[in-house]
Amino acid sequence: MSLFKLSTLAVALVMAGCATAPPPPSANINVPASYKEAAALQGTWKAAQPAESQARGAWWQAFNDPALNQLEQQAEAANPSLAAAAARVKAARATLDVNRADRLPQLNLSAGVTRQKYAPAQQGLASDTRVPPATVWNAGLGASYEVDLFQRVANSVNAAEADAQATEATYRSVLLTLQADVAQAYFQLRTLDAEVALLQSTAKLREETLRLIEKRKAAGDVSELDVTRARTDWSTTKAELQGLQGDRALAEHALALLLGQAPAAFSFPPQPLPSDVLVPQVPAGLPSALLERRPDVAAAQARMMAATARVGQARSARFPALMLTAQGGHASYELKDLFDWSARSWLTSAVMSLPLFDGGRNSANIARAEGQLDESVADYRQSVLSAFGDVEGKLSSLTAVRGQSESLDEAVVAARRSAELADKRYRAGEDSYLTLIDTQRSLLAIERQAVQLRGAWATSTVGLIRALGGSWSVDKG
Numbered sequence: 001m002s003l004f005k006l007s008t009l010a011v012a013l014v015m016a017g018c019a020t021a022p023p024p025p026s027a028n029i030n031v032p033a034s035y036k037e038a039a040a041l042q043g044t045w046k047a048a049q050p051a052e053s054q055a056r057g058a059w060w061q062a063f064n065d066p067a068l069n070q071l072e073q074q075a076e077a078a079n080p081s082l083a084a085a086a087a088r089v090k091a092a093r094a095t096l097d098v099n100r101a102d103r104l105p106q107l108n109l110s111a112g113v114t115r116q117k118y119a120p121a122q123q124g125l126a127s128d129t130r131v132p133p134a135t136v137w138n139a140g141l142g143a144s145y146e147v148d149l150f151q152r153v154a155n156s157v158n159a160a161e162a163d164a165q166a167t168e169a170t171y172r173s174v175l176l177t178l179q180a181d182v183a184q185a186y187f188q189l190r191t192l193d194a195e196v197a198l199l200q201s202t203a204k205l206r207e208e209t210l211r212l213i214e215k216r217k218a219a220g221d222v223s224e225l226d227v228t229r230a231r232t233d234w235s236t237t238k239a240e241l242q243g244l245q246g247d248r249a250l251a252e253h254a255l256a257l258l259l260g261q262a263p264a265a266f267s268f269p270p271q272p273l274p275s276d277v278l279v280p281q282v283p284a285g286l287p288s289a290l291l292e293r294r295p296d297v298a299a300a301q302a303r304m305m306a307a308t309a310r311v312g313q314a315r316s317a318r319f320p321a322l323m324l325t326a327q328g329g330h331a332s333y334e335l336k337d338l339f340d341w342s343a344r345s346w347l348t349s350a351v352m353s354l355p356l357f358d359g360g361r362n363s364a365n366i367a368r369a370e371g372q373l374d375e376s377v378a379d380y381r382q383s384v385l386s387a388f389g390d391v392e393g394k395l396s397s398l399t400a401v402r403g404q405s406e407s408l409d410e411a412v413v414a415a416r417r418s419a420e421l422a423d424k425r426y427r428a429g430e431d432s433y434l435t436l437i438d439t440q441r442s443l444l445a446i447e448r449q450a451v452q453l454r455g456a457w458a459t460s461t462v463g464l465i466r467a468l469g470g471s472w473s474v475d476k477g
Contacts, residue, residue: 020150020151020152020155020311020312020313020315020316020319021151021155021158021308021309021311021312021313021315022311022312022373024304024305024308025304025308025373025377028381029381029384029385031287031288031291032287032388033286033287034287035287035388035391035392035395036392058072059179059470060072060179060183060462062280063183063278063280063458064278065278067186067271068182068183068186071182071186071255071259072182072183074259074260075178075179075182075258075260076175076178077260078259078260078261079178079258079259079260080260081174081178082171082174082175082178085174085175086171088167088170088171089164089167089168089171091167092160092163092164092167092168093164095163095164096157096160096161096163096164098160099153099157099159099160100157100160102146102153102156102157103153103154103157104145105143105144105145106144106145107141107142107143108141108142108143109140109141109142110138110139110140110142110329111138111139111140112137112138113135113136113137113138113335114135114136114138115133115134115135115136116133116134116136117131117133117134118131118134119131135333136331137331137334137335137338138329138330138331138332139329139330139331139338139339140328140329140330140331140345141327141328141329142325142326142327142328143325143326143327144323144324144325144326145323145325146321147322147323147324149319149320149322150316150319150320151312151313151316152313152316152317152321155309155310155312155313155316156309156313158305158306158309158312159306159307159309159310159313160306162302162303162305162308162309163302163306165298165302165305166298166300166302166303166306167299169295169296169298169299169302170295170299172295172298173295173296173299176295176466176469176470177466179466179470180462180463180465180466180470182255182258182259183459183462184459184462184463185251185254185258186255187273187455187458187459187462188251188455188459189248189251189255189268189271190271190272190273191273191451191452191454191455191456191458192244192247192248192251193248193270193271193272193273194272194273194274194451194454194455195244195451195452196241196244196245196248196270197270198444198447198448198451199237199241199244199444199448200241202237202440202444203234203237203238203241205440206230206233206234206237207234209233209234210227210230210231210233210234213226213227213230213433214227214230221429222433225433226432229433229434229437230433230437233437233440233441237444252266252267252268253266255268273454273455273458275450275454277458279458279461282398282461282464282465282468285468287388287391290387290388290391290468290469291384291387292469293468293469293470294383294387294469295469295470296383296387297380297383297384297387299383300376300379300380300382300383300384301380303376303379303380304373304376304377304379304380306376307369307372307373307375307376308373310369310372310373311366311369311373313369314362314365314366314368314369315366317355317362317365318355318362318366319354320352320353320354321352321353321354322350323349323350323351323353324348324349324350325347325348325349325350325351326346326348326349327346327347327348328345328346328347329344329345329346330343330345331343331345387467390467391464391467391468393467394464394466394467395464397460397463398457398460398461398463398464401453401456401457401460402457404453405453405454405457408446408449408450408453409450411446411450412446412447412450415439415442415443415446415447416443418442418443419439419440419442419443421439422435422436422438422439422440423436423440
C-alpha cells in the first residue's frame with residue numbers, strides 16, 4: 001500500500017512538472033480582412049501556407065535584369081553583415097546542441113595518480129604516530145543523469161530551440177533587407193545615370209543655344225542681355241550636372257559597401273534607367289499571409305516562445321531535482337596491481353534535492369522571466385502592427401508614384417511641344433529669349449521629375465516586396 005502511495009505521488013509530481021511552463025500567450029491582435037490601400041492596386045494573392053522555414057524566393061528576378069541578378073549574388077556572397085548574421089545562426093544551433101546534451105546520461109573516463117600524506121589525527125591515530133606518504137593509482141568510469149521530473153531540462157531545450165528559430169528568422173530578415181537594399185541602390189544609381197544623361201544633353205543644347213545667340217548678337221539681331229542670360233543658363237546647367245555626378249558617386253560607393261567591397265575597388269558603368277523599364281506588378285494579398293512571410297514577425301514570435309519556456313525553467317527551480325550517479329573503477333598503491341580484481345571499487349547514488357530557503361532568489365527569477373515574457377508579447381504585437389503599417393505605407397507610396405508617373409507622361413509630351421514652338425518663335429524673332437528659356441527650364445524640370453518617378457516606381461516596388469516578406473504567389477486559377 002505504501003508503495004502504491006509513493007508511485008501515485010511520483011506520478012502527481014511529474015504531472016505537476018509538466019505544467020511549469022505557461023501556455024503560449026496570446027498577443028490579442030485583430031488581423032484586418034484586407035489592406036486599406038490595396039484597392040488602388042490590381043492583382044490578387046493566393047492564400048499562403050505556413051512556409052517560414054523555407055528559403056526566400058529570388059524575387060528580384062521578376063525585374064528581368066541580369067545586372068541586378070549578378071549584384072544580388074555578389075552581395076549574398078560577400079556582405080559582412082550577412083556573414084555576421086550567419087555566424088549567429090551557427091552559434092545558436094551550437095547552443096541548442098549543448099542544451100539537448102543534458103537530456104542524455106553524461107559519461108566520463110578518469111585515470112590518474114595521487115600522492116598524499118595524511119596526518120595521524122585523520123587516521124584516528126596518536127599524534128606521535130608516523131604516517132608515511134602513500135601513492136594511489138586509479139582508473140574508472142563515471143556516469144550521471146538528471147531525471148527531468150519537472151521539465152527543467154525540457155524547458156531549457158525548448159527555449160534554446162526557440163532562440164535558434166529566432167536567430168534563423170533574423171538571418172532571413174537581414175538577408176531580405178540586404179537584397180532589398182541592393183535592388184534599391186541599383187535602381188537609384190540607374191535613375192541618377194538617367195538624370196546625368198538628361199542634364200548632359202541639356203547642357204549641350206544650352207551651349208549650342210549660347211553659340212547661336214552670340215552669332216545673332218554679332219549680327220545685331222539681339223542684345224547683350226540675351227547673351228548673358230544664355231551664358232547663365234549654360235553655367236547653371238553645368239553646375240547642376242556636376243552636383244548630380246557627385247550624388248552618383250556617393251550612390252556607387254553605397255552599392256559597393258553592400259557588395260562587401262571597398263568603394264575604390266568598385267566601379268559601376270553608367271546605365272541610364274529607360275522609360276520602359278520593366279517593373280513587376282506586386283499583388284497585395286491578405287494581411288493574414290503577412291504573418292507567415294515576414295521573417296521579423298517570425299523572429300518576434302520565436303522570441304516570445306523562448307520567453308515562455310524560460311518561465312517554466314524558472315518555476316521548475318522550486319521543485320525537487322533528482323540526480324542519479326554511478327562510478328566504478330580500480331584503485332591501488334602500485335601501478336602493476338591497478339587492474340587486479342581486488343582493486344575494484346564502485347559507487348552509486350540517487351540524490352533528491354529541494355530548495356528550502358534561497359533568500360527569494362527563485363521567486364525573483366520567476367518574476368524576471370514573467371516580466372521578460374510580457375515584454376516579448378508586447379514586442380511581438382508591435383512587430384505585427386509595424387508589419388501591417390509598413391505594407392500600408394508602401395502600398396500608398398506605390399499608388400501615388402504610379403498615378404504621378406502616368407499624369408506626368410502627358411505633361412512631358414506637352415512640355416516638349418511647348419519647347420519646340422518656343423524655339424521656332426525665338427528663331428523667327430516672334431518671341432523673346434526669356435520666353436524660350438522659361439519653356440526650356442520647364443521642360444527640363446518635368447523631364448527630371450519623370451526620370452525620378454520612374455526610379456521611385458522601381459524602388460517603391462522593391463520596398464513593397466520587402467514589406468510583404470520577399471515573395472508572393474499569384475493565383476492563376
